[in-house]
Amino acid sequence: xxxxxxxxxxxxxxxxxxxxxxxxxxxxxxxxxxxxxxxxxxxxxxxxxxxxxxxxxxxxxxxxxxxxxxxxxxxxxxxxxxxxxxxxxxxxxxxxxxxxxxxxxxxxxxxxxxxxx
Amino acid sequence: xxxxxxxxxxxxxxxxxxxxxxxxxxxxxxxxxxxxxxxxxxxxxxxxxxxxxxxxxxxxxxxxxxxxxxxxxxxxxxxxxxxxxxxxxxxxxxxxxxxxxxxxxxxxxxxxxxxxxx
Numbered sequence: 487x488x489x490x491x492x493x494x495x496x497x498x499x500x501x502x503x504x505x506x507x508x509x510x511x512x513x514x515x516x517x518x519x520x521x522x523x524x525x526x527x528x529x530x531x532x533x534x535x536x537x538x539x540x541x542x543x544x545x546x547x548x549x550x551x552x553x554x555x556x557x558x559x560x561x562x563x564x565x566x567x568x569x570x571x572x573x574x575x576x577x578x579x580x581x582x583x584x585x586x587x588x589x590x591x592x593x594x595x596x597x598x599x600x601x602x603x
Numbered sequence: 604x605x606x607x608x609x610x611x612x613x614x615x616x617x618x619x620x621x622x623x624x625x626x627x628x629x630x631x632x633x634x635x636x637x638x639x640x641x642x643x644x645x646x647x648x649x650x651x652x653x654x655x656x657x658x659x660x661x662x663x664x665x666x667x668x669x670x671x672x673x674x675x676x677x678x679x680x681x682x683x684x685x686x687x688x689x690x691x692x693x694x695x696x697x698x699x700x701x702x703x704x705x706x707x708x709x710x711x712x713x714x715x716x717x718x719x720x721x
Contacts, residue, residue: 495643519701519708531712533692577645581708588669589634589653589699590661591710595645 489513492594499568499601505507506553506596507563509578518584520561521591522552525575534576537561539583547573568601606629609713613674616684623714624679626694635677636710639663639690646693652677653699667709678679684720692716 489512501504506543511520522534537545537552545552553562561580578594609630616622628635636651638661652671658678666688668680677696681688694713701708 489647492645521707521709523712529715529717531695531710531715533709533711536707536709579646589708590648590651591636592648593638593646595643598644 490592491596492578492597494597495595496543496598496600499506499565499599501513501570501603502567504564504566505577505599507565507570507576507599509561509563511559511561511578511580513580513582515582516554517586519581520551520552520554520562521539521581522561523577524572525541525577525580525596526528526545534587535563547580565599570601570603573599605613606690607694607696607713609692609716611716612714613717615719615721618685619683622681622684622718623691624681624694624718626677626679626713628677628696628711629675630696630711632696632711633670633674635694635696636661637667637670637677637679638671638693638695639688640693640715641690647681670689672684681718684718686720689716689720690718691719706713 491510518539519535524532535547535550549566551564575596581591610625633654637649638646640646647663649670650669695710
């Protein structure tokens with residue numbers, strides 16, 4: 487079974503500082519995709535960044551980067567230069583690209599990030 | 604504008620009163636899915652559909668039904684709601700096939716439907 491673990495229920499960071507949100511995953515499939523979504527207090531789910539299991543380089547999208555360590559099965563989200571608007575719940579998710587759970591997306595329990603001035 | 608639309612956004616109902624949460628997408632996506640979000644549990648998949656007339660159970664299907672008669676619509680049906688179905692519900696869609704670099708297979712989410720069952 488797929489499993490996503492986010493060990494930090496809450497994180498605090500000062501504005502303009504960088505923050506790392508942890509995510510580990512468990513799968514025996516060789517092909518999979520990793521996602522991070524942001525959920526602000528308004529409730530919508532916003533796609534942030536994607537990493538494929540065969541990607542050689544870490545994904546980056548503006549201030550977001552994904553620190554992908556395949557051997558450790560970790561996919562940490564790094565937010566550089568935090569802004570007040572980054573305060574939100576962040577979800578890590580994994581999609582199996584083969585096998586009986588092909589295409590299904592499994593989510594972690596989330597990390598609530600608070601950015602303070 | 605490409606979007607997934609859910610209705611209603613907010614609903615308070617009583618135990619046993621059948622309700623339907625509608626979901627519609629305008630992106631021609633084959634894959635659609637329903638999730639529920641509960642505090643401390645993240646998002647859990649209820650049902651999903653790979654295409655018209657093809658549906659399958661997710662991790663928490665009990666108490667729910669779905670149908671996929673048209674590609675764009677994927678309604679979630681609660682035949683006899685109970686208080687433990689009080690939750691935030693999300694519909695999501697994506698293309699069935701994915702492959703980089705142009706299509707990562709990301710899910711596009713609706714805005715959520717907050718359901719309270721008394």
